[in-house]
Amino acid sequence: MTDLELLNKEQKEAVLHTEGPLLILAGAGSGKTRVLTYRMAYLIDECGVNPWNILAITFTNKAAGEMRERVDRIIGYGSESIWVSTFHSACVRILRRYIDRLGFDQKFTIYDTEDQKTVMKDVCRRLQIDTKMYRERMLLNVVSHAKDEYISPEEFRLKAQGDFRQEKIAQIYLEYQKELKKNNALDFDDLIVKTVELFQNCPEVLEYYQERFRYIMVDEYQDTNTVQFKLVSILAGKYQNLCVVGDDDQSIYKFRGANIDNILNFEKVFPETKVIKLEQNYRSTQNILNAANVVIRNNQSRKEKALWTQNEQGEPIQFHYFQNAYEEADYVAGEIQKKVKSTEAEYRDFAILYRTNAQSRMFEEKFLLANVPYKIVGGVNFYSRKEIKDVLAYLKTIDNGKDDLAVHRIINVPKRGIGAVTINKVQTYADSVGISFFEALECAGGVPGLGKAVLKIQPFVHLIHEFRLKLADLTLEQLIEELLDKSGYTESLKEEGTDEAEARLENIGELISKAVTYEEGAEHAELSGFLEEVALVADIDSLEEQDNRVLLMTLHSVKGLEFPYVCMSGMEDGIFPGYMSIAAENPTEEIEEERRLCYVGITRAMKELMITAARVRMIRGENQYNQVSRFVREIPQELFGKKSVLPPVQKVQQPAKDSAHAKAKEIFRTKTFDPKQFKVVKAERLDYEVGDRVSHIKFGEGTVLNITEGGRDFEVKVDFDRAGEKKMFASFAKLKKVQSL
């Protein structure tokens, strides 16, 4: 019996609305996961729905895992037959069964970002593309976005007609897809695209899954892109039982294809849609919520809603302004220690948020000094670390030698004296005979022109063969350990003797324990199964609860989490909102996205919110003077404590009086190399700022991207309409302001 008494009116309504399209606009902290899990329970217990007919989709494995756990807890019998999975793993499951109908082998491999780059490089080389003009990263971005929008290479080409550059990219896109097909590989985006293709081309397969998934739920719906929406709407096409939960105000992933129209236009696509707003917040104090509401209200394109709470008023928001980032981090570390010492809180109750990963450094330094235990979340993905990818490449090669990329990766790791020339010869031979790279290595003796290199290749081939034979007798753990030993991988790392090598060994240890966990969990633990699982797992999603540490992370990674005490640091225009969004062609739109990010940050706080900013900040080796973030200024004074005073708005703030040491250094530098510079009069301040339109006597009009204090003068970076980006000294450039931002 599902007990609905624990839910509020709207939540209950959402649970009871089981048939037909349903859009739940769930504000931050309004209990959406609870609604989803209760809804599933209700469907099964009260509506007699077969658990087998339910599909719940999330974005991350972590979210899927959490939902699985909660579902299992409230649903007794049959909960395990509900599909709770990410978009990607659901698609893999479907494709493993039916992808042969699209002309792929069912044993297709999944390429990660690095593999994609390798393929793209290859494509560019073959098409003789100048990668200075068309950078791989840009190309992959374009391709990925095309796939997000479900645009095929052919459609891309048609759209590109008349634009040389776009046509070129279309050609690259096509070639890239051919290459993947040749390798029987799919990239992450393809997993979704090919599934949609499958459904569109094979009515009987679609029919099967439509029957199977009669009730579909999508979490974090605001993050879906166009193909994902397509996938879900096709699946729900027959029964129309599609329930999506999201918050347009928390849509912060436009840059990776999320289409906010999916939520804003849901009712247009599904006219019968029932819309329910969850606006009661159970997480934060009144003050915090007010701040969040006030900020997000400045956005134009959103569905109107306002969070409210029965929680108490709470402490005022704190704002602290510092001379520089050192002082900022210092103060935060001190405050945390103070709170913890007074037993008001534990370390794990705190989160420090920042806009970019690079900002974590300062906190790391100061926390170390102040003995604050911390953990940095994010940065480099566990499974994309070099050493992990190396080990996995070995395992893939042992599992089946078909994955050329994997073999290429490890053929000379550790160093075996097999270089680019040899590899090319073998690859050319493999291509001409039509066999895989590893098969070519196996018969290296028959490859023309190899000479002594054959003797270097043979031991490698033997090594792999040896492990293939042993495979059946070894556990995964033994396999990896023995492999690391026999291949000389561990040894070569140990020889390095650096801290970095040490860390790599530790990471490998972690991979081994992952393998052990997998073996314990799986019924038929096999190497291929492990590799499959690992391909779709992005991180050590486990933020271990028992770990009592302050968490440091970007505003993006904090979505979905909550903490009693939250500090949003680096709240300066140019940092947050980032200068990229300020100087974008469509600043309004981009800044609204940043504002949503700010909203996400504020709403993570349960009890207290602290906001900090610094007058000077070192960015990419340069001192930057930024104003306090416009978002902070959107919060009215009455929500701040009496001690929180915002500095006055200034056009360009005065450079800091640098330390005596820095001054001496500057004088030394200038005297030695450039005495003439004394003639340059440094402007007291500039009458334009980042984002303004300015004009230059030679380059014409442009937008100010960045202003840096360069010691003798302000250095101004301008994106000119005609001449492109230029860096220049303010006193020489004589820029005239045309128009304010």
Add this chain to the structure above:
DNA sequence: TTTCCTGAATTTTTT
């Protein structure tokens, strides 16, 4: 073949 050096890039992130 490997190592070393210089030049370029540098929001945000999941799968």
Add this chain to the structure above:
DNA sequence: ATTCAGGAAA
């Protein structure tokens, strides 16, 4: 400031 990739020298 720092990292990373590609090219030149050892």
